[in-house]
Amino acid sequence: xxxxxxTQPGMFVQEKEAVTLDCTYDTxxxxxxxxxxxxxxxxxxxxxxxQGSYDQQNATEGRYSLNFQKARKSANLVISxxxxxxxxMYFCAMREGGTGNQFYFGTGTSLTVIP
Amino acid sequence: DVKVTQSSRYLxxxxxxxxxxxxxxxMDHENMFWYRQDPGLGLRLIYFSxxxxxxEKGDIPEGYSVSREKKERFSLILESASTNQTSMYLxxxxxxxxxxxxxxxxxxxxxxx
Numbered sequence: 001x002x003x004x005x006x007t008q009p010g011m012f013v014q015e016k017e018a019v020t021l022d023c024t025y026d027t028x029x030x031x032x033x034x035x036x037x038x039x040x041x042x043x044x045x046x047x048x049x050x051q052g053s054y055d056q057q058n059a060t061e062g063r064y065s066l067n068f069q070k071a072r073k074s075a076n077l078v079i080s081x082x083x084x085x086x087x088x089m090y091f092c093a094m095r096e097g098g099t100g101n102q103f104y105f106g107t108g109t110s111l112t113v114i115p
Numbered sequence: 116d117v118k119v120t121q122s123s124r125y126l127x128x129x130x131x132x133x134x135x136x137x138x139x140x141x142m143d144h145e146n147m148f149w150y151r152q153d154p155g156l157g158l159r160l161i162y163f164s165x166x167x168x169x170x171e172k173g174d175i176p177e178g179y180s181v182s183r184e185k186k187e188r189f190s191l192i193l194e195s196a197s198t199n200q201t202s203m204y205l206x207x208x209x210x211x212x213x214x215x216x217x218x219x220x221x222x223x224x225x226x227x228x
Binding site for chain 2: 045047053101102
Protein backbone atom coordinates (compact mmCIF):
# COMPACT_ATOMS: atom_id res chain seq x y z
CA UNK A 1 0.00 0.00 0.00
CA UNK A 2 1.12 3.52 -0.71
CA UNK A 3 2.35 5.34 2.34
CA UNK A 4 1.62 8.76 0.84
CA UNK A 5 -1.08 9.45 -1.74
CA UNK A 6 -1.49 12.65 -3.70
CA THR A 7 -4.47 12.31 -6.00
CA GLN A 8 -4.15 15.59 -7.89
CA PRO A 9 -1.51 15.39 -10.63
CA GLY A 10 -2.20 18.98 -11.67
CA MET A 11 -4.00 21.96 -10.21
CA PHE A 12 -4.74 25.48 -11.42
CA VAL A 13 -5.48 28.48 -9.26
CA GLN A 14 -6.12 32.13 -9.97
CA GLU A 15 -3.59 34.57 -8.59
CA LYS A 16 -4.54 35.84 -5.10
CA GLU A 17 -6.93 32.93 -4.53
CA ALA A 18 -6.40 30.12 -2.03
CA VAL A 19 -5.72 26.54 -3.07
CA THR A 20 -5.71 23.20 -1.26
CA LEU A 21 -3.41 20.38 -2.24
CA ASP A 22 -4.52 16.99 -0.99
CA CYS A 23 -2.41 14.41 0.81
CA THR A 24 -3.40 11.23 2.60
CA TYR A 25 -1.05 8.94 4.45
CA ASP A 26 -0.95 5.42 5.79
CA THR A 27 0.91 4.37 8.92
CA UNK A 28 0.39 2.34 12.06
CA UNK A 29 3.22 4.09 13.87
CA UNK A 30 1.85 6.48 16.52
CA UNK A 31 4.87 8.76 16.09
CA UNK A 32 5.35 10.33 12.70
CA UNK A 33 5.97 13.61 11.00
CA UNK A 34 4.37 15.08 7.91
CA UNK A 35 6.17 17.46 5.57
CA UNK A 36 5.46 19.47 2.47
CA UNK A 37 8.13 20.39 -0.06
CA UNK A 38 8.05 22.69 -3.06
CA UNK A 39 10.07 21.99 -6.18
CA UNK A 40 10.22 24.87 -8.69
CA UNK A 41 11.29 24.28 -12.27
CA UNK A 42 14.89 24.92 -11.22
CA UNK A 43 14.79 21.58 -9.42
CA UNK A 44 15.73 22.34 -5.83
CA UNK A 45 13.51 20.89 -3.11
CA UNK A 46 12.37 23.53 -0.65
CA UNK A 47 10.94 22.57 2.73
CA UNK A 48 7.67 24.39 3.44
CA UNK A 49 5.97 23.11 6.56
CA UNK A 50 5.98 20.35 9.18
CA GLN A 51 3.26 18.72 11.30
CA GLY A 52 3.97 16.24 14.08
CA SER A 53 1.57 13.43 14.85
CA TYR A 54 1.16 14.62 18.43
CA ASP A 55 0.70 18.28 17.56
CA GLN A 56 -2.69 19.50 18.64
CA GLN A 57 -2.82 22.51 16.36
CA ASN A 58 -2.46 22.78 12.62
CA ALA A 59 0.93 24.02 11.50
CA THR A 60 1.22 27.39 9.80
CA GLU A 61 4.14 29.11 8.07
CA GLY A 62 3.29 32.42 6.49
CA ARG A 63 0.90 31.76 3.59
CA TYR A 64 1.16 28.00 4.09
CA SER A 65 -0.98 26.03 6.49
CA LEU A 66 -1.40 22.33 6.98
CA ASN A 67 -4.93 21.02 7.49
CA PHE A 68 -4.19 18.00 9.68
CA GLN A 69 -7.06 15.56 10.16
CA LYS A 70 -5.58 12.67 12.09
CA ALA A 71 -8.63 10.41 12.08
CA ARG A 72 -8.90 10.73 8.31
CA LYS A 73 -5.12 10.43 7.91
CA SER A 74 -5.00 13.51 5.76
CA ALA A 75 -2.52 16.37 5.71
CA ASN A 76 -3.64 18.85 3.10
CA LEU A 77 -1.56 21.91 2.26
CA VAL A 78 -3.41 25.20 1.99
CA ILE A 79 -1.73 28.08 0.18
CA SER A 80 -3.46 31.39 0.71
CA UNK A 81 -3.25 34.41 -1.62
CA UNK A 82 -1.50 32.50 -4.39
CA UNK A 83 1.35 34.18 -6.21
CA UNK A 84 2.85 33.48 -9.62
CA UNK A 85 5.98 32.23 -7.88
CA UNK A 86 3.96 29.47 -6.26
CA UNK A 87 3.82 27.62 -9.58
CA UNK A 88 5.79 24.46 -8.89
CA MET A 89 5.57 20.77 -7.99
CA TYR A 90 4.49 20.11 -4.43
CA PHE A 91 5.35 16.92 -2.59
CA CYS A 92 3.87 15.56 0.59
CA ALA A 93 6.13 13.36 2.70
CA MET A 94 5.95 11.35 5.89
CA ARG A 95 8.61 10.23 8.30
CA GLU A 96 7.91 7.43 10.76
CA GLY A 97 9.68 6.88 14.06
CA GLY A 98 12.56 4.45 14.41
CA THR A 99 16.21 4.27 13.45
CA GLY A 100 17.07 6.06 10.26
CA ASN A 101 13.61 7.57 9.97
CA GLN A 102 12.93 6.73 6.36
CA PHE A 103 10.94 9.34 4.46
CA TYR A 104 8.09 8.44 2.14
CA PHE A 105 7.09 10.81 -0.65
CA GLY A 106 3.96 11.15 -2.71
CA THR A 107 3.96 11.47 -6.49
CA GLY A 108 3.48 15.21 -6.33
CA THR A 109 0.99 17.82 -7.51
CA SER A 110 1.87 20.33 -10.20
CA LEU A 111 0.41 23.72 -9.30
CA THR A 112 0.00 26.44 -11.89
CA VAL A 113 -0.96 29.94 -10.79
CA ILE A 114 -2.85 31.85 -13.47
CA PRO A 115 -2.47 35.65 -13.63
CA ASP B 116 22.71 27.03 6.69
CA VAL B 117 22.76 23.35 5.88
CA LYS B 118 24.42 22.63 2.63
CA VAL B 119 24.15 19.44 0.61
CA THR B 120 26.27 19.31 -2.49
CA GLN B 121 26.34 16.83 -5.34
CA SER B 122 29.36 16.30 -7.53
CA SER B 123 27.66 17.01 -10.87
CA ARG B 124 24.50 18.74 -12.08
CA TYR B 125 24.53 16.95 -15.42
CA LEU B 126 26.18 13.69 -16.39
CA UNK B 127 26.16 11.68 -19.60
CA UNK B 128 27.41 8.10 -19.51
CA UNK B 129 27.41 5.12 -21.82
CA UNK B 130 25.63 1.84 -21.22
CA UNK B 131 27.77 -0.50 -19.18
CA UNK B 132 29.91 2.19 -17.58
CA UNK B 133 30.41 2.33 -13.83
CA UNK B 134 29.03 5.59 -12.50
CA UNK B 135 29.75 7.33 -9.20
CA UNK B 136 27.48 10.04 -7.81
CA UNK B 137 28.90 11.84 -4.81
CA UNK B 138 27.03 13.70 -2.11
CA UNK B 139 28.47 15.74 0.74
CA UNK B 140 26.69 17.44 3.64
CA UNK B 141 28.24 19.89 6.06
CA MET B 142 25.93 19.72 9.07
CA ASP B 143 27.02 16.51 10.76
CA HIS B 144 23.72 14.80 9.96
CA GLU B 145 23.38 11.16 10.85
CA ASN B 146 21.06 10.22 8.01
CA MET B 147 21.68 10.44 4.30
CA PHE B 148 19.46 9.37 1.42
CA TRP B 149 19.57 8.76 -2.32
CA TYR B 150 16.41 9.14 -4.41
CA ARG B 151 15.62 9.05 -8.05
CA GLN B 152 12.91 11.27 -9.42
CA ASP B 153 10.94 10.44 -12.56
CA PRO B 154 7.89 12.23 -13.97
CA GLY B 155 4.66 10.86 -12.56
CA LEU B 156 6.47 8.66 -10.06
CA GLY B 157 7.64 11.25 -7.57
CA LEU B 158 10.70 10.52 -5.45
CA ARG B 159 11.63 6.91 -4.93
CA LEU B 160 14.15 5.91 -2.31
CA ILE B 161 17.11 3.92 -3.55
CA TYR B 162 19.21 3.59 -0.38
CA PHE B 163 19.66 5.38 2.89
CA SER B 164 22.28 5.37 5.61
CA UNK B 165 21.83 6.17 9.29
CA UNK B 166 25.46 5.95 10.28
CA UNK B 167 28.93 5.52 8.84
CA UNK B 168 29.26 2.17 7.06
CA UNK B 169 25.56 1.46 7.67
CA UNK B 170 23.11 1.25 4.79
CA GLU B 171 19.56 0.18 4.22
CA LYS B 172 17.81 -0.65 0.98
CA GLY B 173 14.99 1.58 -0.08
CA ASP B 174 12.23 0.82 -2.53
CA ILE B 175 14.33 0.44 -5.70
CA PRO B 176 17.88 -0.71 -4.84
CA GLU B 177 18.34 -3.00 -7.83
CA GLY B 178 21.23 -1.94 -10.03
CA TYR B 179 22.64 0.40 -7.39
CA SER B 180 25.01 0.24 -4.48
CA VAL B 181 26.15 2.83 -1.95
CA SER B 182 29.12 3.67 0.19
CA ARG B 183 29.42 5.72 3.36
CA GLU B 184 32.96 5.71 4.66
CA LYS B 185 32.73 9.16 6.29
CA LYS B 186 29.79 10.76 8.01
CA GLU B 187 29.59 13.68 5.60
CA ARG B 188 29.82 11.71 2.35
CA PHE B 189 27.38 9.30 0.77
CA SER B 190 28.11 7.85 -2.65
CA LEU B 191 25.74 6.18 -5.08
CA ILE B 192 27.25 3.69 -7.50
CA LEU B 193 25.74 2.35 -10.67
CA GLU B 194 27.78 -0.79 -11.26
CA SER B 195 26.85 -1.09 -14.94
CA ALA B 196 24.74 1.80 -16.14
CA SER B 197 21.68 1.06 -18.23
CA THR B 198 19.36 3.33 -20.20
CA ASN B 199 16.53 2.77 -17.69
CA GLN B 200 18.69 4.47 -15.09
CA THR B 201 18.43 7.76 -16.93
CA SER B 202 16.85 9.98 -14.30
CA MET B 203 17.25 12.83 -11.85
CA TYR B 204 19.12 11.72 -8.73
CA LEU B 205 18.61 13.61 -5.50
CA UNK B 206 20.69 13.30 -2.37
CA UNK B 207 19.36 14.40 1.01
CA UNK B 208 20.41 14.46 4.63
CA UNK B 209 18.64 14.91 7.94
CA UNK B 210 19.12 14.69 11.66
CA UNK B 211 17.92 11.59 13.40
CA UNK B 212 14.49 12.41 14.77
CA UNK B 213 10.98 12.31 13.42
CA UNK B 214 10.58 16.07 13.47
CA UNK B 215 13.53 16.99 11.33
CA UNK B 216 13.09 17.66 7.66
CA UNK B 217 15.40 16.52 4.91
CA UNK B 218 17.77 18.90 3.21
CA UNK B 219 18.28 18.24 -0.46
CA UNK B 220 21.14 18.71 -2.84
CA UNK B 221 20.60 20.35 -6.24
CA UNK B 222 20.27 17.00 -8.03
CA UNK B 223 22.21 15.24 -10.76
CA UNK B 224 20.50 14.69 -14.07
CA UNK B 225 22.03 11.49 -15.42
CA UNK B 226 21.60 10.42 -19.02
CA UNK B 227 22.72 6.94 -20.03
CA UNK B 228 23.08 6.46 -23.78
